[in-house]
Amino acid sequence: MTISTRKRLLGGLVATSVVALLAGCASAPTPTSTESGAAGGAIDGFKPCMVSDAGGFDDKSFNQLGFEGLNAAADALGVEPVTVQSNSESDFAPNIxxxxxxxxxxxxxxxFALASAAGEAAIANPDVEFVSIDDVVDNDFDGKTDADNIKPIVFDTSQAAFLAGYAAASFSEAKKVGTFGGMNFPTVSIFMDGFAQGVAYWNEVKGDTVQVLGWDTAAQDGVFTGGFDANQDAINAAQGLVDQGVDVLLPVGGPIYQSAASVIRDSGREIALIGVDADVFETDPTVGDLLLTSIRKGIDVGVNEAVTAAGMGEFDNTPFVGTLENEGVGLAPFHDFADKVSPDLQAELDDITAGIIDGSIPVTSYLNK
Incomplete structure (x- = not known):
């Protein structure tokens, strides 16, 4: 099944599958210390491995976070991990x-893009354990992960993106903010949709009219580059939004933020960038001066915990979903923008976070529809 076919099928069925799976989701992953891992050691023959999505392990985003989590666990367990990078969809199955x-x-x-290949491999190799980042691996859409030897780790990043949208609306003087993504996968559009919901909430409580360009909430579609490379397509997408006057820009899709950063610098205007997955201020200081904040998801912590558990002979296939409540997702500090944002903003975001957690401020995503 191609990625595009899988994406179309997911449109009507993914929400039901995910909700059913996550009804009994695991608690938040917690970092495992090097001392405890080293003291316990790995079970005989344990060999942890990883396949990247396109973008590679140096994307300063989700692939890199996974890579770091794997290596941290492997170091603690005293084993040597094996990693292989994918350059395109055709690499997924052969790499596995x-x-x-x-x-x-x-x-x-x-x-998300590796889910089909991971599911097929897991079914064919029941004695091998799999961890799926960003997908529950329900390729037959029956509401269950395809095999008992797969642990899904997914993130309701719409919650953290909601906070970023509110912050972007607060910061924007142009009353226009923009977003674009690599491809319209649920794991990409969840950022864009949550961001738009946060802007809408700002408008509601402040009586403002900040526009979101690049994402249509009703159509669940927007501006996409067609891939996850920092290339001319990403530059064109960013330029199109900048030309429409946005002064905050959220690119979603690994290294495509680098293209957005180059467009911002060339514009000669003060346009704030928002990172995704990692705290990009820390992973890529070259764009730190542009970053309003980043929408974080704890891929590194989740991978570390899952690999460590498996290495100790305690593999657990219970799905984990990261939320604001369990700190699996969150908003990075404002760093260099701390003195540029409203002095009231952080307190407002804290109140919104509490409202999202207690349900008084609803945030919708494919994980909870």
Whole structure:
């Protein structure tokens, strides 16, 4: 099944599957200390491995976070991990096969796009454990993960993106903010939709009229580059939004933020950038001066916990979903923009966070519809 076919099928069915799966989701992953891992050691023959999505392990985003989590766990357990990078969709299945051929006992697949290949491999290799980042691996859409040897780790990033949208609306003087993504996958559009919901909430409580360009909430569609490379398509997408006058820009899709940063610098205007997945201020200081904040998801912590548990012989296939409540998602500090945002903003965001957690401020996503 191609990514595009999978995406179309997910449109009508993913919400039901995810809700059913996550009804009994695990508690938040917690970092495992090096001391405890080293003291316990790994079970005999444990060999953790990882396949990246396109973008590679140096994307300063979700692939890199997964890579860091894997290596932290492997170091603690005293084992040598094996990693393989994917350049395109056609690499996914062969890369997983190559890891199976190397006798990997745990395979972590990073990204929604690998779900089909991961599911097929897990079913065919029931003695190998799999961790799926950003997808529950329900390829037959029956409301269950396809195999008992798969642990899904997913993130309701719409909640943190809601906070980012509110902050963007507060910061914007142009009353126009923009967003664009790599491809219209649920794990990409969840950021864009949550961001738009946060802007709408700002408008509601403040009586303002800040516009969101690049995402249509009703149509659940927007501006996409067609891939996850920092290339001319990403530059064109960012330029189109900048030309319409936005002064805050949220690119969603690994390294495409680098293209947005170059457009912002060339514009000669003060336009704030919002990062995703990691705190991009920390992972890529070259764009730190542009960053209003970043929408974080704890991929590194989740991978570390899952690999460590498997390495100790305690693999747990219970799905984990990151939320504001369990700190699996969150908003990064304002860093260099701390003196530029409203002095009341952080307190407002704290109140909104509490409202999202207690349900008084609803945030919708494909994970909770």
């Amino acid at each position: 096969t190559s890891l199976l051929d190397q006798n990997c006992t745990l395979i972590v697949t990073v990204g």
